[in-house]
Amino acid sequence: MNDFSVEADGLTKYFGDYKAVDQVSLAVPTGSIYGVLGPNGAGKTTSLRMTLGIIDPDAGTSRLLGGHKPQSVRHRIGYLPEERGLYPGMKAREAIAFMGALRGLDWSEGRRRAATFMTELGLERVIDAKIRKMSKGMAQMVQLIGSIVHAPDLIVLDEPFSGLDPVNQERLETLVRREQARGATILFSTHVMAHAERLCDRIAIIARSARRFEGTVDEARALLPMQVRYTPRDAGDSAAVAATLPAGAERRGDAWHFAIEDDDVEPLLARITASGHGVTGLSISRPALHDAFVHIVRQVDASFDADAAEDAIEEASA
Amino acid sequence: MTPFIQSMFVIARRDFLAIVATPTFLLFLLAPLFMVGMGLAGGMGASQLADSARGKGRIVAVADPAEIEALRAADSRLRAVMPREPALLELRVATPAADPVAIAREKGSDTYAVMSGPLDAPRIVEREADSGSGRYLALLAGEVRRAKAAGDLPPVTPRFESLASAGTSIAVQQSLGFGAVFVIFLLTLLLAGQTVSSLAEEKGNKVIEILAAAVPLESVFLGKLLGFLGVAVLFIAFWMALAFGGGLIAATQMDPAAIAAAGKAGKAATALAAMPATGWPFFLGIGFIYFVMSFLLLGAVFLGVGAQAATVREIQMLSLPITIFQVGMFSLCAAAASAPDSGLARFAQIFPFSSPLAMAARAATDDGQAVHLLALGWQALWVALVIWISVRLFRAGVLSSGGGWKFWRGAKAAAAAAAAVEAASSQPR
Numbered sequence: 001m002n003d004f005s006v007e008a009d010g011l012t013k014y015f016g017d018y019k020a021v022d023q024v025s026l027a028v029p030t031g032s033i034y035g036v037l038g039p040n041g042a043g044k045t046t047s048l049r050m051t052l053g054i055i056d057p058d059a060g061t062s063r064l065l066g067g068h069k070p071q072s073v074r075h076r077i078g079y080l081p082e083e084r085g086l087y088p089g090m091k092a093r094e095a096i097a098f099m100g101a102l103r104g105l106d107w108s109e110g111r112r113r114a115a116t117f118m119t120e121l122g123l124e125r126v127i128d129a130k131i132r133k134m135s136k137g138m139a140q141m142v143q144l145i146g147s148i149v150h151a152p153d154l155i156v157l158d159e160p161f162s163g164l165d166p167v168n169q170e171r172l173e174t175l176v177r178r179e180q181a182r183g184a185t186i187l188f189s190t191h192v193m194a195h196a197e198r199l200c201d202r203i204a205i206i207a208r209s210a211r212r213f214e215g216t217v218d219e220a221r222a223l224l225p226m227q228v229r230y231t232p233r234d235a236g237d238s239a240a241v242a243a244t245l246p247a248g249a250e251r252r253g254d255a256w257h258f259a260i261e262d263d264d265v266e267p268l269l270a271r272i273t274a275s276g277h278g279v280t281g282l283s284i285s286r287p288a289l290h291d292a293f294v295h296i297v298r299q300v301d302a303s304f305d306a307d308a309a310e311d312a313i314e315e316a317s318a
Numbered sequence: 319m320t321p322f323i324q325s326m327f328v329i330a331r332r333d334f335l336a337i338v339a340t341p342t343f344l345l346f347l348l349a350p351l352f353m354v355g356m357g358l359a360g361g362m363g364a365s366q367l368a369d370s371a372r373g374k375g376r377i378v379a380v381a382d383p384a385e386i387e388a389l390r391a392a393d394s395r396l397r398a399v400m401p402r403e404p405a406l407l408e409l410r411v412a413t414p415a416a417d418p419v420a421i422a423r424e425k426g427s428d429t430y431a432v433m434s435g436p437l438d439a440p441r442i443v444e445r446e447a448d449s450g451s452g453r454y455l456a457l458l459a460g461e462v463r464r465a466k467a468a469g470d471l472p473p474v475t476p477r478f479e480s481l482a483s484a485g486t487s488i489a490v491q492q493s494l495g496f497g498a499v500f501v502i503f504l505l506t507l508l509l510a511g512q513t514v515s516s517l518a519e520e521k522g523n524k525v526i527e528i529l530a531a532a533v534p535l536e537s538v539f540l541g542k543l544l545g546f547l548g549v550a551v552l553f554i555a556f557w558m559a560l561a562f563g564g565g566l567i568a569a570t571q572m573d574p575a576a577i578a579a580a581g582k583a584g585k586a587a588t589a590l591a592a593m594p595a596t597g598w599p600f601f602l603g604i605g606f607i608y609f610v611m612s613f614l615l616l617g618a619v620f621l622g623v624g625a626q627a628a629t630v631r632e633i634q635m636l637s638l639p640i641t642i643f644q645v646g647m648f649s650l651c652a653a654a655a656s657a658p659d660s661g662l663a664r665f666a667q668i669f670p671f672s673s674p675l676a677m678a679a680r681a682a683t684d685d686g687q688a689v690h691l692l693a694l695g696w697q698a699l700w701v702a703l704v705i706w707i708s709v710r711l712f713r714a715g716v717l718s719s720g721g722g723w724k725f726w727r728g729a730k731a732a733a734a735a736a737a738a739v740e741a742a743s744s745q746p747r
Contacts, residue, residue: 052531054527054530055713071534074321074531074532074533077531079531079532081528083524084524085520085524085525085526085527085528087332087336087519087523087525088523098328099528099532101328102528102529102532143528146528147528
């Protein structure tokens, strides 16, 4: 096995004339948790489907678990689709065993593991309840268990957190970490940054059909300058305070907000200390992944708007 | 077991259990009971109607007293050999007042024909022109005259000999063939049509993506087909067992003497003695295999067509063309069964969707057995081909187009999405 569990290269998909996915590449290191982030309709689900070989890409290739075609290693993959679905007439235990059996797991072993998993996740009351009697969140947890019951080497989860209450979201995070500890590679998509920030070793951001960023969470956050919040002790002379701070500093109440480059931290501290305005509060922090994400997506949108505007001008002048 | 076969059986098992383990299945299983009940009620009603009408029909001969006896004797001689027994003959002595038209119009009975006048030039008043009753009366008159002219002949004393090992007549074999076609057709009509809606369930509850991700679609399709075949076989086995058990009970309850006495038992025995050309065990066995093939072939087509349908309503609309298609195959094969060596029969045997029916009929009339192996291989090839095409269509259309679960809508939906994106991006901010 090589170092990557997922190697998708240049995946492209057209729906009619619309390019739903444009040259998306994903390289997921074995044993890592990898997040695919993006706004709604960016092409995350289509990218994952192509990666898993559920639909054929119009261009590009996908190799899984060390250079295999997706179809040839089905039994080593677990997949939770974005559109949740179970047979409503089935009991939870049977549904999980069925999904395991599809991936080559023995029925009785599947039933046994189903009971174990459900008990661990606090669902022991509904082990023998029919799916149609369950709440949506419960059914989703059942389906999640079903997609990992056969102990796959690669777990792909499409928006696993949506529709879960905070307690279950927490449980799911624990489950994901445990699967990673078992040795599995986890690839999941989401548009909730908090989960990605806590879980992911690496992330890819997809917006407007194409991959716009790839790297660690810290690298993504480093795209934006650090944010400083500074409260001087003596706030009387705002013009004098502003003079010591970088241009663009903004005053909200007593505090000043501004961004600085990484190299400017020490000079800033020196200036503040020297200025004699005093310090009652000072925080210098990286912006959250949320801000980095919004920043990237806005940039992409802005370039599209610019293109559209140029097109409009060309059309008008033509 | 290869993973393909294994996953096929996982799907088949799920489908089979999902169908069988419901109260509705009991209704389905017992449905023929209603049909039999209705049939019995209808049959009894019809026979009562026939009973009450019987005896009301008559034909009348108005003749001289001298000829009455001769007419009666001739009638009893001729009546026995008529293919359809003529209506009751009423003989009346001619009186000057007897008017045949008035007699024909008498109330209280159906009078089909009235003969009057001298026997060498009778006047026959018929209810319908050129009716069998009229011709029978004319024949009767001729017979009386002939008997009179010939005088007393010594009676013919024939000696009847029956051919003990004559083999079965071609006509009986052909009707056996037709019977096989009919039974297979009826069973496929009743059972195979269900497959059309089978993928609708997975599309409705979105399980299809789990299946498509976990196993090859071919094994999903084949597994579903197999699950439905299991239901069909269960259905047939249930009724076979019921019929067999019922037959056994009836046989033990009945007095053997009564069976021997009943004229019908003799007829049933001759029917059983009639052999299909390939022999009963082979004929029944191959008949069952051809049923399976017919089920798989038609089921695969319906499954593939149904997989493209987006809504339950579309599936309902599809059931009519499907039934017509099946009836078309049936009429083709029925025609072929009655003309075993014609070009039509050859066509029906080769055309894949009618092949199982036509080949089952052929087993009744033709004793070649190797040809069935060839036919089964040919049909299996077509099952595989139909599944292959259905899966390609399904993959290309339904799965790829994201939201629009329909292949000819995929492009439209995508175009609409593209337009929406365009509109959104061209909005000034």
